[in-house]
Amino acid sequence: xxxxxxxxxxxxxxxxxxxxxxxxxxxxxxxxxxxxxxxxxxxxxxxxxxxxxxxxxxxxxxxxxxxxxxxxxxxxxxxxxxxxxxxxxxxxxxxxxxxxxxxxxxxxxxxxxxxxxxxxxxxxxxxxxxxxxxxxxxxxxxxxxxxxxxxxxxxxxxxxxxxxxxxxxxxxxxxxxxxxxxxxxxxxxxxxxxxxxxxxxxxxxxxxxxxxxxxxxxxxxxxxxxxxxxxxxxxxxxxxxxxxxxxxxxxxxxxxxxxxxxxxxxxxxxxxxxxxxxxxxxxxxxxxxxxxxxxxxxxxxxxxxxxxxxxxxxxxxxxxxxxxxxxxxxxxxxxxxxxxxxxxxxxxxxxxxxxxxxxxxxxxxxxxxxxxxxxxxxxxxxxxxxxxxx
Amino acid sequence: xxxxxxxxxxxxxxxxxxxxxxxxxxxxxxxxxxxxxxxxxxxxxxxxxxxxxxxxxxxxxxxxxxxxxxxxxxxxxxxxxxxxxxxxxxxxxxxxxxxxxxxxxxxxxxxxxxxxxxxxxxxxxxxxxxxxxxxxxxxxxxxxxxxxxxxxxxxxxxxxxxxxxxxxxxxxxxxxxxxxxxxxxxxxxxxxxxxxxxxxxxxxxxxxxxxxxxxxxxxxxxxxxxxxxxxxxxxxxxxxxxxxxxxxxxxxxxxxxxxxxx
Ligand SMILES: Nc1nc2c(ncn2[C@@H]2O[C@H](COP(=O)(O)OP(=O)(O)O)[C@@H](O)[C@H]2O)c(=O)[nH]1
Ligand SMILES: [Mg+2]
Numbered sequence: 001x002x003x004x005x006x007x008x009x010x011x012x013x014x015x016x017x018x019x020x021x022x023x024x025x026x027x028x029x030x031x032x033x034x035x036x037x038x039x040x041x042x043x044x045x046x047x048x049x050x051x052x053x054x055x056x057x058x059x060x061x062x063x064x065x066x067x068x069x070x071x072x073x074x075x076x077x078x079x080x081x082x083x084x085x086x087x088x089x090x091x092x093x094x095x096x097x098x099x100x101x102x103x104x105x106x107x108x109x110x111x112x113x114x115x116x117x118x119x120x121x122x123x124x125x126x127x128x129x130x131x132x133x134x135x136x137x138x139x140x141x142x143x144x145x146x147x148x149x150x151x152x153x154x155x156x157x158x159x160x161x162x163x164x165x166x167x168x169x170x171x172x173x174x175x176x177x178x179x180x181x182x183x184x185x186x187x188x189x190x191x192x193x194x195x196x197x198x199x200x201x202x203x204x205x206x207x208x209x210x211x212x213x214x215x216x217x218x219x220x221x222x223x224x225x226x227x228x229x230x231x232x233x234x235x236x237x238x239x240x241x242x243x244x245x246x247x248x249x250x251x252x253x254x255x256x257x258x259x260x261x262x263x264x265x266x267x268x269x270x271x272x273x274x275x276x277x278x279x280x281x282x283x284x285x286x287x288x289x290x291x292x293x294x295x296x297x298x299x300x301x302x303x304x305x306x307x308x309x310x311x312x313x314x315x316x317x318x319x320x321x322x323x324x325x326x327x328x329x330x331x332x333x334x335x336x337x338x339x340x341x342x343x344x345x346x347x348x349x350x351x352x353x354x355x356x357x358x359x360x361x362x363x364x365x366x367x368x369x370x371x372x373x374x375x376x377x378x379x380x381x382x383x384x385x386x387x388x389x390x
Numbered sequence: 391x392x393x394x395x396x397x398x399x400x401x402x403x404x405x406x407x408x409x410x411x412x413x414x415x416x417x418x419x420x421x422x423x424x425x426x427x428x429x430x431x432x433x434x435x436x437x438x439x440x441x442x443x444x445x446x447x448x449x450x451x452x453x454x455x456x457x458x459x460x461x462x463x464x465x466x467x468x469x470x471x472x473x474x475x476x477x478x479x480x481x482x483x484x485x486x487x488x489x490x491x492x493x494x495x496x497x498x499x500x501x502x503x504x505x506x507x508x509x510x511x512x513x514x515x516x517x518x519x520x521x522x523x524x525x526x527x528x529x530x531x532x533x534x535x536x537x538x539x540x541x542x543x544x545x546x547x548x549x550x551x552x553x554x555x556x557x558x559x560x561x562x563x564x565x566x567x568x569x570x571x572x573x574x575x576x577x578x579x580x581x582x583x584x585x586x587x588x589x590x591x592x593x594x595x596x597x598x599x600x601x602x603x604x605x606x607x608x609x610x611x612x613x614x615x616x617x618x619x620x621x622x623x624x625x626x627x628x629x630x631x632x633x634x635x636x637x638x639x640x641x642x643x644x645x646x647x648x649x650x651x652x
Contacts, residue, residue, distance in 0.1 A: 026648050026649065026650040027648070192650070192651070192652075195650065196650060196651060235652055237652070239616075239638055261575070262612065262615070265571070265572065265575070269568045272564060272568070273564060273568075276560060276561070276564055277561065278557075284428070286428070330651065332648070332652075333641075333642055334649060334651040351436075
């Protein structure tokens, strides 16, 4: 499926930049247009693949290109004021060629956290194409203000988009790694998972007679109905044997049967590992409202039986009646299962985030009150004998 | 004894057994809601179990006035117990702080149904057993009648367990499940041995080793199946395979940076 991606803020910009690189490298053709929006000039300059003319610096009058810090209320305000500048960049997007918008942002910061819900609301007002969000939650070690920002932005973003895909940095943090190096790996993971998911609707291999290829409408239907989504993923290397190649000369029925059984088992096992392993947003998969299973790999390593079995298993595990499944043929020696779980409800991490955010809010209020009192007691003379100038 | 006689005897026996069973337990109280509670949960996760009790004065709770008690192994178990009348209105409520509660049930006070919920965290489990997952279960709710002499008579179907896991234990268990299946499919004794080793690791709480062992068992089955097939092609095929592997290797190397999936 073809997307117009808008990276909002630093994390959002970097991830969209990575999507462009993935697209060029693999030819998956999902990024129809890419835009990066920021209040910080330096963050826009750090991008490598987003075209210069698609980098939009907003809020120059207010923050002079220096960013909003972690003030997401300011991020939201500036976005509202300068929404025309963002729209100016979107005007260059051939919207009739895209299937959806995807707004990408780190929810713990300022610009993306505050601005992306505002942009989502704006886009939904103007276009009929679905508007999806890809929100990154902060690590739990990043401190209260990031958590508070994320909790508030999450709430608003979910409300404004057609579906919010979530990636939780906390679940993917690796101890003992530099933050930057850590993000590089995390961003690769984000791009691979969502790339395979969205890429599935974009098969351009005319010669492959796929059994049941996933198309864009199935992705859209899975995301329809809104709420929060998460993606599970697992891949395995296989030896690619070409059906017209050397081995086919020795083919026997027996071998065919065995390969079929192997293929089926591999797929069902990958589906299980994908759904039960680490999700982009860890949660209880039971109760997910809709799901989409994409099994990707060389056509000779895909079969309907495996996908159907995997799909059935997902139905049992989620209790959902709406589990779609299909394949995504690619020419490389890997087989992968990607599971999109949409409308998940049982997400302990979000509850924890909200709890910490509430505590942070209370702390901040208290500190502010204290400092106001302190200032007052410093400035005012004890007996109140002095009069102010005016 | 002819066939009719013996089958009649069986039927009688079954009836008798059923009668004995129902009389032997404190059972007529109906408990609904365990179906909606989670079957399994991760250690540290907060879970809730909610049930509704009806038919409070059945045959085997003999009195019109009795004491209902509940226990839980959930960490920081937080109970809410609401007693309602026939119209569903609240007549009594207990908000106990501890792992357990006690509440008086009284027909004359119009006590008709009881809503019970407990919320708490899945505690650490110190024993793991791959083959006996019951060892990994946490008692989430146990309902009982407190008899006059202070004994607890557990209510029939009034006990609910939740299977506890950690991320690592679950991954290891899945890996062993898969390897076990692969070993049986391939009927491979060496893979079975590896699976046994993986289970030993698992039972010792060494989940990473368990998962690694299970995964390598599965891989070895898969590759040995392929090898066995290839051997059938005879010596000449070995050369072809060598070539093929070379070609695949070269191809894979040349394809590497364009991978969508890895
Ligand atoms: N996954 C990922 N998260 C990031 C990256 N950079 C920053 N973050 C997260 O995003 C949050 C900061 O948001 P950022 O985008 O820097 O703020 P903004 O520029 O003001 O929108 C932090 O909570 C980080 O956890 C990145 O490259 N990848
Ligand atoms: Mg930043």
